Amino acid sequence: MTTLVDIANASGRSFTTTLTRAEQREMGQFMTPPTIARFMAERLVAGPSQYHVRVLEPAAGGGILAAAVVEALLAKAPADRPGRIELMLYELDTRLIPNLRDLCLLMSQSSVLAGVEFDFVIENVDFLMSPLALSGEQLPGLVTISNPPFLKLNKTTDARARLHAYAVHGQPNIYALFMAATARLTAPGGRWCFITPRSWMAGEYFKAARHTLLRHLNIDSLHAFESRTEGFEEDAVLQETVIAWASGRATVEHGANIMVTRSQGGADLATAGVQALPVERVVGDDEHAMFSLPRDATNPFEGWTATLKTHGFEVSTGRVVAFRASEYIREYSGVGTVPLLWLQHVRQQQILWPVQKKREHILASAQSAWMLVPNAPMVVMRRFSPKEDERRVTCAAYLGQLPGDAIGLENHLNYIYRPGGHMTPAEARGLAAFLASSVVDAHFRALAGSTQVNATELRKLPFPPLAVLVHIGEIVGDFPSLNRIDQVVNVALTAQRPIEEATTA
Incomplete structure (x- = not known):
């Protein structure tokens, strides 16, 4: 049976075949494979849902991630299913809008059959320039899922970098602005999921973005793709990618863990190992707030306080x-x-x-x-x-x-x-x-x-x-x-x- 995800994937792939490799790189966006889209969505909406769920895909492309979330929500048992789904799609490329509208109509039909109210809005604008992104105001029941574009911006001449300066430190990358802007919108009880290059987890350039994420979100789970080629194999993307799942900020209990999984790509997700790592092993507690993905729960450097500077170097x-x-x-x-x-x-x-x-x-x-x-x-x-x-x-x-x-x-x-x-x-x-x-x-x-x-x-x-x-x-x-x-x-x-x-x- 053809699913919503299959339809969105076919639409997205049909569009990318019309682009040259240079055009695709200039846009900085690569379509999410169906296996990974479902993997992201299922963990994102696991557990009972609120009655009114707002689903946001801020860089929709072919809409595959939104389709995966709606599929996962409708597949829940009736007691755990939302009563209403409000879908918000943002896509800058006008050529993708007709197919997104057709996809939303199919989602509406599937929702009605499941006894769920469904509304949607498609905005043909740059999400980062939208009133929603710029407001920074929390939306109750918001569930965000995204595979944003990744490309560098000039922080002095690009309006997006200037308007989201709270998340800019050094040379900004547009994907980090998507992460930070949507984090600000996530209310307690809301959910958030991004697949991106792994570079945001460390380095000075992403420090402001990391601080924004940690002010508004609790990082619950991380999945690392350890192959540089198998995450987006159909697009031949040479990146180490990571999926992050988070919930709207609430008090973090002492001893809380972050679930960490790893795979080479999409094909071995079913056999990915699972770790429960203490938050302090994953997120640095200093001004840099760098993230790491250690393989051991214990810290081999435990008790060491010396640095190069304290040794005189x-x-x-x-x-x-x-x-x-x-x-x-x-x-x-x-x-x-x-x-x-x-x-x-x-x-x-x-x-x-x-x-x-x-x-x-x-x-x-x-x-x-x-x-x-x-x-x-x-x-x-x-x-x-x-x-x-x-x-x-x-x-x-x-x-x-x-x-x-x-x-x-x-x-x-x-x-x-x-x-x-x-x-x-x-x-x-x-x-x-x-x-x-x-x-x-x-x-x-x-x-x-x-x-x-x-x-x-x-x-x-x-x-x-x-x-x-x-x-x-x-x-x-x-x-x-x-x-x-x-x-x-x-x-x-x-x-x-x-x-x-x-x-x-």
Whole structure:
């Protein structure tokens, strides 16, 4: 039997076949597969419904998510079914409106057969510019479901970013504005569900949006798609996506949990594992309020209060921006040049320079001095690593072995140093080994789906006592393998036996 979801899916797919790949990316919207639409809706409306349910899909597309919610509501037992459904669809693209109207008429027919009153309104406008979104006023009985567009906005020239400035910090993405604007509308007892890229969960750019969500919502459940290709496989979207379910803000009881599930894509949803994690393991309690998806309920960093700063270290980003420094960068060494390190020079636990690729030298002069750093021990790491890398952090202890009084670090590198002081070789080796360990790798993979480890996340990372890091550095040796690192670090952190036992090869 053809269902409402099937009809909406066919309509949406028919529309996307008329678009070029470039047009679809410019719109920033990709249709939700039926399996995932039903998965979102069923968890969203689980349990008894209020008599009057308002269903909002703020970026409707083909209407598949609204159709999935109406299907799920009508499939309930009569005692749990709403008496009235009021559907509100917002869609900016005029070409989709006729099919949405036809879909709503079919929903109305299905509702009448189930003994449920049904009303609908379709607004051919940008939801973020609508009076409803701008009001920020709670709507009783509101159930929001959305797969919003995702694309970056200019916060100074885009009216949507200016009007929703409460959710903007740095470079905004439009999907976070949809999340924040609808969160403000969700009353206690209301429900909210979004499928989006995972990037909102961490990073500075989404901090204001996260704060808005947490002011208005209790996050109840999260589902992570761990494949970057299987969430929107029909559209070939390369994103790690996450589904978030929430309820209108009420007092969070002490000891509350968030249900976390994971799958590769839509095909293995039925076998997805389930965790109940304490809220404090998922949502950070500091000013950044970052979300993570740890695999263990216990925190391996429990009790650690030290950070890079308390240990006297700082992390910075390489100062050499290639296109701005082109007049100083050289292909070959010469009078006054010093080494310039790029991504390709930083391997796991090893600096290899030169490698005869790109321009590996930079002129050290009075004009370029501001972009150079002292040639002294530090930890150098890639800001980005390939998704396929075994560890999220690729870093190495640099002990000052290259020639010159200064060196250049290209902007795609981060480096950890001791400002106003001198990092010892043991400190550098210990820090590099700890950051490349499996325990830190698990932390960063839980924190964000992105392959970037930014300076903010490094500054927030809890560290063991400095003496432990130094001890690791004294034991681990030069150019250690990842197995060797884990062996030494695990022994040092658990302190179950003398660290020297880890030196047995």
